[in-house]
Amino acid sequence: MDLTYSAADEAFRLEIRDWLETHLSGDFAGLRGTGGPGGENQAFEERLAWDRHLGAHGWTCLGWPPEHGGRGLSLPRQVIFHEEYARADAPGRVNHLGENLLGPTLIAFGTDGQRRRFLPPIVAVEELWCQGYSEPGAGSDLASVSARARLDGDEWVVDGQKVWTSLAHRADWCFMIARTVPGSRRHAGLSYLLVPMRQDGVEVRPITQLTGTAEFNEVYFDGARTGASMVVGAPGDGWRVAMGTLGLERGVSTVGQQIGFARELDAVVALARRTGAIDDPVIQDRVARARMGLEVMRLHALRTLADDASTGPAQASVSKLVWATWHRALGELAMEVAGAASLVVQAPPYELDDLQRLYLQTRADTIYGGSNEIQRNILAERVLGLPKEVRP
Known part of the structure; x- marks a missing residue:
């Protein structure tokens, strides 16, 4: 990738920098620095209003094609936006899962009707999404999911449990994978469903973490229903669609994430x-x-984003290994630098400082989104061609 920016790109950088400086003021001024990892519940309603403000001014879904409500910005300009957003210490976005995962998945795999129904509310931040992948017996080994769905007339009926579901308690909809072919195993027989969260058949239970906060949740589906048309791709083809979503998870927003990492290192x-x-x-x-x-x-992130041929689950595994391992090591370094003081909370009953939260939060980085062990297995089997891990 050519890492230099054109004069027009630099003019765009000044545009977004000036816009952020102007608009992160007034009612939004106090949002700077809020809503980062481990603080997703912080000032949530205010940050939701901020995200809708971004949408109203055309600053959401920047890389989406214009025909789907985006701005169709080039990769360099998307990188510039995320860099400047992070440098402005602008608040954590509440619409990441819809904008960066579900929306692009629908653009790639969805029907015209699904795009018309769901893309405009994502652009405007009118509907929020959560991701229903992990289960108590199927975390990084996603092919072991047991949640099931069956067709009942013109609706899917969903039963099962998901876990570690980020911001499920805030979400209006869930994109999930469920087993729709009875007796199927592993990758076969799965479907990618869109399920409304606000119904009697859905129960959400927050999980309190080591940081004392509760961004993750258990989600129970007990006869939950969604329309027969709410399957993305063909029924039984959910694994392919789900892998497409995971490839999007390591997208251009990670460049802005690294600005935050640099601030933590400082x-x-x-x-x-x-x-x-x-x-x-x-x-x-x-x-x-x-x-x-x-x-x-x-x-590495810039090279990967610029090289379409390098995208996919294998390259996503490399990226996840790199940043998760680095970030966890930074948390450990923070505690060594702090010394004995790192072992004492700042105030009762459990008030942590920023570096203590950093350490505790980064313990999960090498686990969620696919553990380091699973990422290495993917690289060993799919890239290096080594024998597959023996399974029971």
Whole structure:
């Protein structure tokens, strides 16, 4: 990828920078820095209003084709937007799953009717989505899902349990995979369904995490219903569609994520200077390695995004391994720099500081979205051609 920007691209950078500076004011001024990882419930209604403000001014779904409500921006300009959004310390978006996962999936695999029904509310941030993949017995091994759905006249009836479902308690709809062919196993017989969350057959139970917050949920489907037309792709072809969604999960927004990572690293270095830990040669070496790793991560992400031939589950696995492992190591470095103070909460009963939350939150980075072990298996089997892992 050519990492230089044209004069027109730089003019676009100034446009979005000025827009953010102007609009992150007034009622929105206090939202800067809110809603990051582990804080998705923070100022949620205010951030929802901010996302709708972005949509009203044409700053959502930037890479979508114009015929589907997007702006059709080039990759460099999408990168610029996410860089400037992160640099402005703008609030965490509430519509990530709809805008970056479900919407592009419908553009690629959905019917015209599904696109007409669901894409405009995503652009306007009028409907929010959650992702129903993981189950108690099927986390990173997604092909083991047991949630099932059967056709009853002109509706699908859904039964089963999902877990670790981010922001399910906020969502209007869930895109999920369920087993629709009785007796099927593994990848066969799965369907990709769109299910309304606000109905009697759906129960959401928040899960309190180590950070003391509850962004994840258990979701129980007990006779939940959705229309027969609410299957994306053909019935039984859900695995292919689900893998398409997972490939989108490591998209251009990860470049903005890395700006946030750099800000976290700067905070760790600032603490090391205050405590004197920066004088330790081992700490110096780890900080230097962290800075190099962050730059490698950025260049790898840009190269991957620019190379259409490199996209897919295997490349997504590389990206996930790189950033998740780096981020977890940063949390560990933060606790070493803080020393004994890292073991003490800031205030009762359980008030954590930013670096303590960073450490606890990053323990999950190498697990959710496919654990490191599963990512390595994908690379070993699908890229290197090694024998498949023995399964019971």
